[in-house]
Amino acid sequence: MSSVEKENTQGIGFFERYLTIWVAACIVIGVAIGQYLPVIPETLSRFEYAQVSIPVAILIWLMIYPMMLKIDFTSIVAATKKPRGLVVTCVTNWLIKPFTMYVIAAFFLKILFQNFIAPDLANEYLAGAVLLGAAPCTAMVFVWSHLTKGDPAYTLVQVAVNDLILLVAFTPIVAFLLGISDVIVPYDTLFLSVVLFIVIPLAGGYFSRKHIIKNKGLDYFENVFLRKFDNVTIVGLLLTLIIIFTFQGDVILSNPLHVLLIAIPLTIQTFFIFAIAYGWSRAWKLPHNIASPAAMIGASNFFELAVAVAITLFGLTSGAALATVVGVLVEVPVMLTLVRIANKTRHWFPETAKRA
Numbered sequence: 001m002s003s004v005e006k007e008n009t010q011g012i013g014f015f016e017r018y019l020t021i022w023v024a025a026c027i028v029i030g031v032a033i034g035q036y037l038p039v040i041p042e043t044l045s046r047f048e049y050a051q052v053s054i055p056v057a058i059l060i061w062l063m064i065y066p067m068m069l070k071i072d073f074t075s076i077v078a079a080t081k082k083p084r085g086l087v088v089t090c091v092t093n094w095l096i097k098p099f100t101m102y103v104i105a106a107f108f109l110k111i112l113f114q115n116f117i118a119p120d121l122a123n124e125y126l127a128g129a130v131l132l133g134a135a136p137c138t139a140m141v142f143v144w145s146h147l148t149k150g151d152p153a154y155t156l157v158q159v160a161v162n163d164l165i166l167l168v169a170f171t172p173i174v175a176f177l178l179g180i181s182d183v184i185v186p187y188d189t190l191f192l193s194v195v196l197f198i199v200i201p202l203a204g205g206y207f208s209r210k211h212i213i214k215n216k217g218l219d220y221f222e223n224v225f226l227r228k229f230d231n232v233t234i235v236g237l238l239l240t241l242i243i244i245f246t247f248q249g250d251v252i253l254s255n256p257l258h259v260l261l262i263a264i265p266l267t268i269q270t271f272f273i274f275a276i277a278y279g280w281s282r283a284w285k286l287p288h289n290i291a292s293p294a295a296m297i298g299a300s301n302f303f304e305l306a307v308a309v310a311i312t313l314f315g316l317t318s319g320a321a322l323a324t325v326v327g328v329l330v331e332v333p334v335m336l337t338l339v340r341i342a343n344k345t346r347h348w349f350p351e352t353a354k355r356a
Contacts, residue, residue, distance in 0.1 A: 023332050026238045030245025031252065041246045049192065056243055057196040061204075063236035064142045064197065066229035068205025071152045082154070085281070085290040089158045092277040092298040093136040094165055094173075101133025101269050102126070102177045108265040116261060121319045125262055127178055128310050128323025132266065134173045136162050137300035139197040141293060143237055144300060144335055148342045150293040156202070158297055166302070174309075241332065248325045255322060262326040270334050274299035278342070281349070288349035292342045300335055303328045 033040050047054040109122045109129070117125065137144075138159060145155040212221045245252075252259055274295045281291030306324040314320040 022234075022238050023241060023336065026241040027245050027329070030242040031249035033242070034246045034249030035253070044243065044246070053243065053247075056240055059236045059240040059243070060139045060197055061201050063233045063240070064139060064201040065204055066226070066232050067142045067146050067152050068156075068201045069209055069226060069229065071156060071205060071209075078153075082290070084284050085154060085286055085294050086158060086161055088277050088280050088284070088286070088291075088294045089297055090161060090165065092273060092280070092294075093162060094169055096276060097136065097269075097273050097298050098130065098134045098173050098177060100272060102130055104269050104272070105129035105133075105265045108268075109262070113261050117258065121258075124314060124319025125258075125323045127314065128306070128320035128327070129262070129266065129269075130174055130177045131306040131309050131320065131324055132301045132303065132327045133269070134170050134177070135166065135302035135305045137297050138163060138166075138302045138305075140237075140300050140331070140335070141297045143233055144296040144339055145293040146233055147339045148292040148296070149289060150296075151287075151289040154290050155293040158293055162297060166305075170305075237332075244328055248328070251322055251325055252329065258322070259326050259329070262323050263330045266323075266327055266330050267334055270299050270330070270338070274338050274341075285350055287351060288342075288346045291349055295342070296335070296338065299338055301327055301331060303331060 044053065044055055105126050109117060109125050110119070114122070141159060142152075142155060144150075145152065209221065212225050216225070277295035277298050278291060281294055286294070303324060306327060307321065310318065310320040310324045
């Protein structure tokens, strides 16, 4: 093992090293709770506002807050002066991803799998896939960026720009791809998600960092305070998965074959979008800590929004809702694979770049 590989291995914590196993265990635990302890999801469902689960929001906040602490907020201004990473993110997410998602999903669900899926149901599954494709990641990308040692300040800028575009582009793109003129987007869900998943942890990180450094010093902040949150992000991720699959167990267990069929195009699309953004970043010689988050944002999905819109448009028991839930099921294992790929190909990229 080379010294670089040894350093990378030592930098990975216990939870991170076996994260795939923990994820699988949490999915099983979540489904089991939903099946055998239904009082738990029934109780949790009472804590919901604008179709956003408050317990899930709190856990996502716990995932993101430690990463926000690491941001030197003066570096955010510097990040905006490096446009190439933003170009990769925006073009991939808004000019490529929604349309390739439609093409890939339509080919598999309506043509290749036509003997297994009825046409009407295939259309609903396609609608769910489109909702996922038109909603690039907002919250979870901070986790993937953290696991690939991405630049947290630049990741924040990338996510913020995507969220601004999301506010105006999501509805027309979905309406165009689905041929629907009256797509209703629950904007209260959209705005609340942005506030919960970005504004609150960002403000918390900013004020915490400022207060701790002012009173305890930078050395204490970096070597003592930050280390208290070493495993908080991963634990938050695992608990989030348990809650999500506590609610979605019935849907998954009642449609095992269709879950597999839907997962195939979603998985292919995820790898495809990652390859485009990651390959483009390499061609532009972007540093790895910018290239990796740029690729992860498009590959990952804002599944909270996609699930909420699917339920609003088509109903809780619809094929569209199932497709978005499968997106959640597929996302974490696939994204962990992409994290490994990104970490193993770090040497493809320069350490720094004059313009990113």
